[in-house]
Amino acid sequence: LYFMQLNPKALGLTLGVLGGAFWSAAMMFSLLTGFGEQTLTTLGSWHPFFSYSISGMVVIVIEHFVAGFIAGWIFAALYNKFNKPSAV
Numbered sequence: 001l002y003f004m005q006l007n008p009k010a011l012g013l014t015l016g017v018l019g020g021a022f023w024s025a026a027m028m029f030s031l032l033t034g035f036g037e038q039t040l041t042t043l044g045s046w047h048p049f050f051s052y053s054i055s056g057m058v059v060i061v062i063e064h065f066v067a068g069f070i071a072g073w074i075f076a077a078l079y080n081k082f083n084k085p086s087a088v
Helices: 008-033 037-044 054-082
Strands: none
């Protein structure tokens, strides 16, 4: 049997870009329309240096890119470590 190996860097970059893109879109939509301001402000209280502004959007996008990269890299590394072929 062949067991697929994950590329930690690729998975990390994918999750980082997706996380950053999501927050970028959510913040831009909210800043332009005002919709969801209270929700994003409440969620933003968990993030250091966050403010409900364009600069706050940049901060949260960077934070989620870094967090997504780290989470994806760790997941792929653990997956590869524990997904070894066993002797049958």
